[in-house]
Amino acid sequence: MRKSSEFIIEKIVFLSGITSIIFVLLIFLFLLKEGLMLFKTVKVPDFLLGKNWYPISEPPQLGILPLILGSLIVTVGATIISVPIGIGCAIYIAEIAPLKLKEFLKSGIELLAAIPSVVLGFIGMVTLVPFIKHLFNIPTGLTALSGSIMLAFMAMPTIVSIAEDALYSVPKSYREGALALGATHWQTIWRVILPASSSGILASVMLGIGRVIGETMAVMMITGNAARIPSSILQPVRTLTATIAAEMGETVVGSEHYFALFAIGIVLFLISFLVNVTADLFLHKKQ
Amino acid sequence: MKRNPQRTEKIAFFILLLSALLVVMLVGLIIFIIIEKGIGALSWQFLTDIPRQGMRAGGIFPAIIGTIYLVTGAIIFALPLGVLAAVYLSEYSKDNFLTRMIKLAIVNLAGVPSVVYGLFGLALFVIFFKLGVSIISGSLTLGIMILPIIIATSRESLESVPYIFREVSFSLGASKWHTIRHVVLPNAIPGILTGTILGLSRAAGETAPILFTVAAFYLPRLPKSIFDQVMALPYHLYVISTQVPNVEEKIRFGTAFVLLILVLLMNLVAIIIRYQFRKKKRW
Numbered sequence: 001m002r003k004s005s006e007f008i009i010e011k012i013v014f015l016s017g018i019t020s021i022i023f024v025l026l027i028f029l030f031l032l033k034e035g036l037m038l039f040k041t042v043k044v045p046d047f048l049l050g051k052n053w054y055p056i057s058e059p060p061q062l063g064i065l066p067l068i069l070g071s072l073i074v075t076v077g078a079t080i081i082s083v084p085i086g087i088g089c090a091i092y093i094a095e096i097a098p099l100k101l102k103e104f105l106k107s108g109i110e111l112l113a114a115i116p117s118v119v120l121g122f123i124g125m126v127t128l129v130p131f132i133k134h135l136f137n138i139p140t141g142l143t144a145l146s147g148s149i150m151l152a153f154m155a156m157p158t159i160v161s162i163a164e165d166a167l168y169s170v171p172k173s174y175r176e177g178a179l180a181l182g183a184t185h186w187q188t189i190w191r192v193i194l195p196a197s198s199s200g201i202l203a204s205v206m207l208g209i210g211r212v213i214g215e216t217m218a219v220m221m222i223t224g225n226a227a228r229i230p231s232s233i234l235q236p237v238r239t240l241t242a243t244i245a246a247e248m249g250e251t252v253v254g255s256e257h258y259f260a261l262f263a264i265g266i267v268l269f270l271i272s273f274l275v276n277v278t279a280d281l282f283l284h285k286k287q
Numbered sequence: 288m289k290r291n292p293q294r295t296e297k298i299a300f301f302i303l304l305l306s307a308l309l310v311v312m313l314v315g316l317i318i319f320i321i322i323e324k325g326i327g328a329l330s331w332q333f334l335t336d337i338p339r340q341g342m343r344a345g346g347i348f349p350a351i352i353g354t355i356y357l358v359t360g361a362i363i364f365a366l367p368l369g370v371l372a373a374v375y376l377s378e379y380s381k382d383n384f385l386t387r388m389i390k391l392a393i394v395n396l397a398g399v400p401s402v403v404y405g406l407f408g409l410a411l412f413v414i415f416f417k418l419g420v421s422i423i424s425g426s427l428t429l430g431i432m433i434l435p436i437i438i439a440t441s442r443e444s445l446e447s448v449p450y451i452f453r454e455v456s457f458s459l460g461a462s463k464w465h466t467i468r469h470v471v472l473p474n475a476i477p478g479i480l481t482g483t484i485l486g487l488s489r490a491a492g493e494t495a496p497i498l499f500t501v502a503a504f505y506l507p508r509l510p511k512s513i514f515d516q517v518m519a520l521p522y523h524l525y526v527i528s529t530q531v532p533n534v535e536e537k538i539r540f541g542t543a544f545v546l547l548i549l550v551l552l553m554n555l556v557a558i559i560i561r562y563q564f565r566k567k568k569r570w
Contacts, residue, residue, distance in 0.1 A: 006462055006463070006464050006465075009464050010379070010463075010464065012371065013371050013374050013375045013378075013379060014375055014379065016367075016368050016371030016372045016374075016375060017371070017372050017374075017375025017376060017379070017380065017389060018385070018389060019368055019372060019434075020372065020389055020392040020393045020396055020434065020435070020438070021388055021389055021392040023392070023396060023431055023434070024392045024395050024396060024399075026407070026411065027399060027403070027404075027407045030406075030407055030410040030411050030415070031403070031406060031407065031410070033410065034406075034410050084306070085306045085309065085310065086310075088302065088303045088306035088307070089303075089306050089307040089310055091303055092300075092303040092304055092306065092307040093307060096300055096303060096304075097307070104311070105307050105311055107558075108310070108311030108314050108315070109310065109311065109314075110554075111314055111318070111551070111554075112310070112314045114488060114492075114550055114551060114554045115314075115317070115318075115492075115547065115550070115551075116491075116492025116493065116494070116521055116546060116547070116550055117401075117492070117493075117494070118492070118494045118521040118522075118524050118525050118546075119321070119492070119521075119524065119543050119546055119547050120317070121525075121528075122524055122528050122539065122543050123317050123320065123321065123543075125528060125529075126536075127320070153310075153313065156310050160310075184292045184293065184295075184296045185296060186292070186295060186296035186299045186300065187292060187296075190299075207398070210398050213400070214398070214399070214400025214401065214402070214403070215400070216400065216401055216402040216494075216495040217401075217494045217495055217521075217525060220529075221525070221528065221529055241400055241402045241495075244402050244403075244405070244406060245402050245405070245495055245498055248405070248406070248409070248498065248499050249498065249499060253414065261406070262406060262410070265402075265403050265406040265407075268400050268402070268403050269399065269400075269403055272395070272398045272399055272400055272403075273395055273398075275398065276394050276395050276397075276398040277391065277394075277395070280391060280394050
């Protein structure tokens, strides 16, 4: 009796164990199920490289190139800002800060990770957006640059915590060896510790970028959402994520527009899948 | 000029310190602004009244209740599943291909953009299972989203229970499940609790997954069943800051304040539990 109940419980535990795989497959399957319907009427290159996103004109034009470029410009901007600051922050916390300061800085970063993105979007709207508007004297502060700055900030917890782990995992003997040879603390960090933890730091950057591409609410609130090909970082842009969030509520289930939003979902899912798998490879290479 | 390693070090360390302080001070500034401007809006009426005059007056009671329903539903779904998944990974799994795939799947679940969860919830729960735009659809979507958090923290706390505890239990004749149930799990409860609260706080703050699965633009009453729509705090903040013109700044900051405090309090509780647990740890 006891044996059979133990058997059943083990099966339940096993099934729970593989639910993560099931959910990832389900997500992909249902995105495909709805998204692929689009390609009965629209060709894949026209979708990915089409220059016009006019989903409610007649007939609808469903080219997502402006949205891809919108996401790209915001992501590149955020990466340029967040990577040096984030890695600098991680080095300071992991290698230099005295214990008390280290605890303080770490809780600050953890606090940032806890703030909901809609709250950060709201704060961006009332502080950053008017600031950018006045600084550059432009008609609207809802620009790619505002989005980049806010996203750089939001990527910080990801970059800092993973880079910090990578720095900690460098064996102590490397550090001692360098110091024993007469290197200064900074020379040790720059020439020994950073190169030794490079794959983990690369992973932190990739996951930070993944976080930026997937971010939705804050971006939707402060980038202006104009679906046209951006020519400058001081123009409003519309990202892939914001398009889904802003338009899904107004579309008819089963329309071309509806399928197109799911097709954008497929693109986002594939990007995040690629980013996460590659970052995971980097993290495992280290060990 | 001759290169001076000591001076280079000083300059480098100063720049690093600045980058760390920049981030943390901005976090402090944001929280300060919201508290300073939001606390004035706070009143008993703001917390317990329905929104009035097209959300330009009144309170946010339905949104608070909606968020409580949603996170409760999400945790009812995600907690048992997440803990059992963690038990599998920490106690049963072998170092093989399947385990590697499970870990990769968890990493990917954690990385899927929140709006894609919204699409998934719409396609699976709202349309395919015909649950409609409802509390249950929204809760399940949020539940799947916080699953990776619960699995990761639970697994970590299960694995930190020393192996010798299990060996003693086995040597007394207890079966594997018996050992897990009565020896391993009880010792891992603080860690699991921490993960649960962090998951709750994440679910409470997310907007994109509930956009098309549950959130109501304006619904000044309480839900009657789990198949009803509800308002939710994060979506309400989005609505009054971008969709409704001329909402008083006080009301917007007040809503942001309530949401922020709710989330930060949950995180604080999680941190305290973790701290107490580390202090009391007997091994």
